[in-house]
Amino acid sequence: MNVLLVYAHPEPKSLNGSLKDFTVKRLENAGHTVQVSDLYAMNWKTTLDANDSTHRVSEERFHPSLDSKHAFEHGLQSDDIAREQDKLRWADAVILQFPLWWFSMPAILKGWVERVYAYGFGYGVGEHSEARWGDRYGEGMLAGKRAMLVVTTGGWESHYSARGINGPIDDVLFPIQHGVLYYPGFDVLPPFVVYRTGRIDQARYAEISDALGKRLDALATTTPIPYRPQNAGAYEIPALTLRPEFAPDQSGFVAHIE
Template structure:
């Protein structure tokens, strides 16, 4: 099994990095292949601009989606984007690990999505969802939050899958990933919780049973406009 983990957390001493180390050690122990993209360590450029597309003429108007597809097809994407796309092509499973900030992923990770999932590489005008170029790969979120589990079930914050709908449906499902349920570490900021032990065990269980985990029921219908 080939696993790509993309992590966005600014502190190597964090709970997230401890979880990452545990996951990587476990996967290697089980003889799986694993690659890690540490966005803060790489000082990832979050914003899309004309420098991403090496065939773009200076001063020409930028059409980000269209230009990304043209640059991908001509092999003229910037080298950092090419390197990440190669990792995605290589992987069977892609894990997006991050602390939840304001109901979403940190800005660097959103910037990774914006820049790496270019047109033609991850979707086309005619191919999305089950027919997208990356269809068949599996993906899921590993995230930490500072509140109890009940806050995202019976509490005021909403169901966790509703919170992550823009990511799980608007990104993962749209580009063809089989979207597995997210793994959440609750009460991440509390010294009284067993967040580390619980989430690392859940991650291990996930990989042990990866072939039988039921994907989320995401909408896959898409009719391209004429």
């Protein structure tokens, strides 16, 4: 497999840095080809703005989506965006690795998503009609590829349990897994989460590495999270609400999982 690891942590000597190196070595030893987008090392530009296009549609007003569409369709994107899109086209699987900061991904990784997922690439794809509402949520440019989160957090696992104060980890990660990954078509694997990062000694690190290694070994075979496809009949179109016969007693995030 071709595997793209998008990595977002500012300190190479951190736990995340060590796990990133471990991941690359484990995958390569298994015969996979790996590319790493180390966003901090790349000095990745976080903000989406008018400079993302080499030629603007209008110099009077910046329109993020329309300018993005024009640049993507006419080969006018900045080089850094185009390179990352090429990596995504190349990859069979993508791993996003990051520390959970304020219940989400670091700003630099969010900026990678906002800039690389251009109009026509990450969104705005496909027919919009009474029968379909675009190629998304199970379809799209990245359909057929796999994706997985590797996440570290200082909180205890119980803090992210079903009744934990931070909310269930699956709910916390839902906007990333369902929105950032499933939306453009990825098959999303269950996340690998490391808790209590401030309390990791050598023995605990060995346990984490062993568990992560097993997840990486099964990257091609792990069953994805069974999110409901948008255009397969479960949703009313164009309202995009679940039909009454699907998960009739459920609401919220869990209703969108089969």
